[in-house]
Amino acid sequence: MKMADPISSPEFPIPFLKIGVSRESTQLRKFRAKKNYTVIDIGSANVVELFIVNGDFDLEKFMRKWEMFDLLYTVVPIEYFVNGNLSKGFLGPKYEAIYSGNESLFRFKTMVNEQIGMMAVWYADNKIDGSKQRSFVSFYENQDYLRFMACAPVEYKYHNGSKSERKPAYKWQLERSQQRMDPAEYDNWKCYFEKLERENENSDILPDGFSLEVATHKDIMP
Template sequence: MKIGVSKDSTQIRQFKAKKDHIVIDTKSANVVEVFIVGADFDPKKFMRKWEMFDLLYTVAPMEYFVNGKLSKGFLNPKYRAIYSGKESLFRFKARINDQVGIMAAWYPDDNIDGSKQRSFISFYENGDYLRFMACAPVEYYYHDGSKSERKPAYKWQLERSQQRMSSAEYDHWKCYFESLESENKNNGILSDGFSLEAATHKCILG
């Protein structure tokens, strides 16, 4: 689910929290992306194990995980929030019950001003999110102007993970991701890609 709230304060109704609400202070941010996760999901453990996927999840707007396409209108506000140097992108995870948790990310988008864009709430069924993330074409570029080869994100990830995983776990994920890539090719699915700065992992639209 994605929520965007106009910065026009005349359109905002005062929120009154109830005792069973989890209140998130988004400060100046007016866009919130909410993901359903397992109750025991640990964002820090995920980041340590799947750093490439965590990076793409952080940079890519929610819409990317629905169709594998990057629209600048969705990408640019989140991109600016990440690389503004003002810590204007935040993430939060909360447990709802024994089975379900939510993870949220929020950031400012000045385009949602009540004129160019009104407040909105959007729901997405993104069961194929892992397919778009794992198979996203990724390349690295260097300060001397050269670039690495362009290959699916999962291949970069597995190169990093091979020393941390048992051979059985590595083979499991390799086969799984390769099957996703094969299905994409068979169905003619080509996701938009990312270009990452080698030194800082800064991301731009590829």
């Protein structure tokens, strides 16, 4: 599999695994926790997305530093980071969890060892019912995840019905980052993302884009 390395690529969570469990399943074994396990209580959720992170990854710091990317991590399903495609079948359940108003989407970081951690995201998907869709475990090739995220075309919708220009997510992010980043760090990231954009222009797989509602960010669509 073509996998990114969380030790040499420590800045962003790397999509890795998704687990969906049918609400009607009768074949699940009762989990018996051991002392070396980290137990995450996902409540009534039945979908868990797992991202590999560097051992030093700080979720709160990430949310402050990369707010545009954090928004995309929050809203889009893990499949988007794998293939750049925003399928409504995958988008719907996570979108509903975020905007249902009952705090039904959560994120949590735990350590695997001193060098590697895991970020978990969980939410409910009623379509996984054993009939329309069975329980599953999906591993992902993720070498292009950052390109799909950074180069995703993004536009803003304003309350008067007008729209902003449509440009890659990384450009919106860098506009926000320029005022608070050290110039050398800013230039480094700018060069890095521009390299990804050049790769994107020469790729056969171009990522779907997003339309974001100004201020509330409540609407996201391909």
